[in-house]
Amino acid sequence: MSRFGIDLLGRENTPPGYHSALELWRIQNLGPPPDQLATQTIDLSTSFKLVYPDKNLNNKLTWIPRKSKGKFLISIPALSTTFEQFREIVARKCKENSEGAGVIIQNALESGSPGINWKVWMNLPAAHEFKKNTNYKVNKINSFIHWTANIIANGKDRTDASLEVKMISPADLEKEAKVAVKIKRHVTTHAVW
Numbered sequence: 001m002s003r004f005g006i007d008l009l010g011r012e013n014t015p016p017g018y019h020s021a022l023e024l025w026r027i028q029n030l031g032p033p034p035d036q037l038a039t040q041t042i043d044l045s046t047s048f049k050l051v052y053p054d055k056n057l058n059n060k061l062t063w064i065p066r067k068s069k070g071k072f073l074i075s076i077p078a079l080s081t082t083f084e085q086f087r088e089i090v091a092r093k094c095k096e097n098s099e100g101a102g103v104i105i106q107n108a109l110e111s112g113s114p115g116i117n118w119k120v121w122m123n124l125p126a127a128h129e130f131k132k133n134t135n136y137k138v139n140k141i142n143s144f145i146h147w148t149a150n151i152i153a154n155g156k157d158r159t160d161a162s163l164e165v166k167m168i169s170p171a172d173l174e175k176e177a178k179v180a181v182k183i184k185r186h187v188t189t190h191a192v193w
Contacts, residue, residue, distance in 0.1 A: 050104045124150070
């Protein structure tokens with residue numbers, strides 16, 4: 001096409017399978033640096049499963065589940081978003097999706113209980129550790145920095161990813177602890193010597 005004076009790679013929307021001039025510069029440092037560097041954005045398809053405390057008729061503490069109203073989109077800049085900002089943005093967007101969800105998340109972040117798992121996954125060719133079945137979590141700042149660094153190194157202007165915010169239910173932890181005690185008791189009383 002260059003023989004006809006048509007520059008397919010110099011246009012704003014490049015053909016499928018090719019990188020834009022900005023992406024080529026960002027990934028491989030090819031060509032002159034662009035005048036205006038576009039912000040790399042992460043588009044997160046988000047859902048949440050939360051729990052909050054309440055008292056039942058017997059005045060006993062119970063945990064009530066709260067789910068998102070389907071998946072919703074959260075867009076964040078990859079380079080300039082800190083771990084704390086990321087969690088605040090997600091809490092604010094969860095509040096927009098379902099009344100009270102943001103407050104539940106903020107309270108859990110401030111108190112540390114119940115714990116929250118921030119599971120992310122995406123389909124990047126060079127990042128197999130972020131596939132859905134690897135169960136990658138950005139619960140700590142180091143894992144968040146590693147995740148965003150991989151997105152930045154990938155060089156795309158927009159990266160599609162998924163986020164599942166899931167609270168660890170204290171009721172489930174209590175049930176697991178009771179089962180573990182029963183198993184231990186069974187093993188010690190029925191041990192064969």
